[in-house]
Amino acid sequence: xxxxxxxxxxxxxxxxxxxxxxxxxxxxxxxxxxxxxxxxxxxxxxxxxxxxxxxxxxxxxxxxxxxxxxxxxxxxxxxxxxxxxxxxxxxxxxxxxxxxxxxxxxxxxxxxxxxxxxxxxxxxxxxxxxxxxxxxxxxxxxxxxxxxxxxxxxxxxxxxxxxxxxxxxxxxxxxxxxxxxxxxxxxxxxxxxxxxxxxxxxxxxxxxxxxxxxxxxxxxxxxxxxxxxxxxxxxxxxxxxxxxxxxxxxx
Numbered sequence: 001x002x003x004x005x006x007x008x009x010x011x012x013x014x015x016x017x018x019x020x021x022x023x024x025x026x027x028x029x030x031x032x033x034x035x036x037x038x039x040x041x042x043x044x045x046x047x048x049x050x051x052x053x054x055x056x057x058x059x060x061x062x063x064x065x066x067x068x069x070x071x072x073x074x075x076x077x078x079x080x081x082x083x084x085x086x087x088x089x090x091x092x093x094x095x096x097x098x099x100x101x102x103x104x105x106x107x108x109x110x111x112x113x114x115x116x117x118x119x120x121x122x123x124x125x126x127x128x129x130x131x132x133x134x135x136x137x138x139x140x141x142x143x144x145x146x147x148x149x150x151x152x153x154x155x156x157x158x159x160x161x162x163x164x165x166x167x168x169x170x171x172x173x174x175x176x177x178x179x180x181x182x183x184x185x186x187x188x189x190x191x192x193x194x195x196x197x198x199x200x201x202x203x204x205x206x207x208x209x210x211x212x213x214x215x216x217x218x219x220x221x222x223x224x225x226x227x228x229x230x231x232x233x234x235x236x237x238x239x240x241x242x243x244x245x246x247x248x249x250x251x
Contacts, residue, residue: 005078006046038067049250050147051079053239056086056110061093068112069097080146083110084139084239107138107238111146120149120249122176124242127165127192129158129182132207136238137181140203143242144179149249159187172196177245181238183207186218193227199248201241202232 012018031043041052051071056064064083071081083090091103091110102111124144128137134155144151152175157165165172165188172178172195180189181203189202202225204218211217215235222232233240 033070035066035070037063040067040070042071045079050243050246051081053243054081054083056083056090056108059090061090064090065093065097068094072098072112078115080115081110081112082143082146084108084143086110104138104142107135107142109139109142111142113146115148118148118150120144120147120176120246121251122249123150123152123174124177124179124245124249125171125175126151126153126179127157127168127172127181127188128153128155129180129184129188130207131156133181133183133205136203136205136236137179139238140179140181140242140245141238143239144246144249147243147246149246157188158182158184159191162191165191169195177201177248179203179238179241179245181205181241182222183215183218184209184212186221189222189230189232190225190227193225193230197229199245200227200230201245202230203238203241204232204235206236 009023013023033040033042044052054064054067068081086108094110095101098112100112126137126141128134137153137155141151141153152171154168154171157168172192176198178192178196178198178200180192180200182188183205184207186204189200193200202222204215204222206215219235222230
């Protein structure tokens with residue numbers, strides 16, 4: 001339930017188009033609804049501007065579908081739904097609950113878009129070092145888009161071929177927030193951050209050979225960046241980067 005949903009409900013109550021009992025029923029599950037295996041935070045859109053995001057990994061398809069079904073009630077609510085780290089079996093179960101569901105197989109993200117308002121102040125640019133980093137970059141992209149932002153992407157522009165990155169200098173300079181996704185030695189965020197004055201959110205990925213230690217090398221490199229406008233999220237956390245970028249872009 002978002003602020004405009006509450007305002008609409010109160011206006012309907014004031015105009016006599018809904019009864020007191022009806023309004024109470026509408027708000028009955030605030031601030032959360034207990035399903036036994038999950039407690040749905042229905043107040044989160046009001047507090048944070050976006051509904052609770054469902055982490056699909058570790059949940060059964062039936063559990064995810066049940067959570068989604070309750071999040072979509074009542075039918076006149078307007079918030080979008082985002083599920084991360086999901087697969088085709090989860091998608092099939094959720095699709096039975098809502099036909100508007102969309103599966104993004106590259107990133108394992110599922111979305112239900114009911115509100116297409118774009119109210120972010122500027123453009124979020126997602127940059128990936130290599131093709132192998134695209135799944136994490138796509139998670140960031142889809143997250144930022146569903147949260148109401150204009151998002152552009154530039155892929156496979158790592159430091160091994162710096163001329164590829166520089167061809168996108170105009171695009172980089174116009175972004176309000178940049179998400180930079182890289183594995184291997186994790187050098188790209190420092191290079192990108194040195195070109196701009198905006199926040200650069202660095203996302204280390206687990207791509208790389210043995211000495212990358214599953215993304216730890218890239219994580220430590222980004223944490224030690226000499227560019228002072230770099231902030232770092234956890235390994236492979238495209239969702240976290242997209243969420244933080246959205247918060248910045250809505251300030």
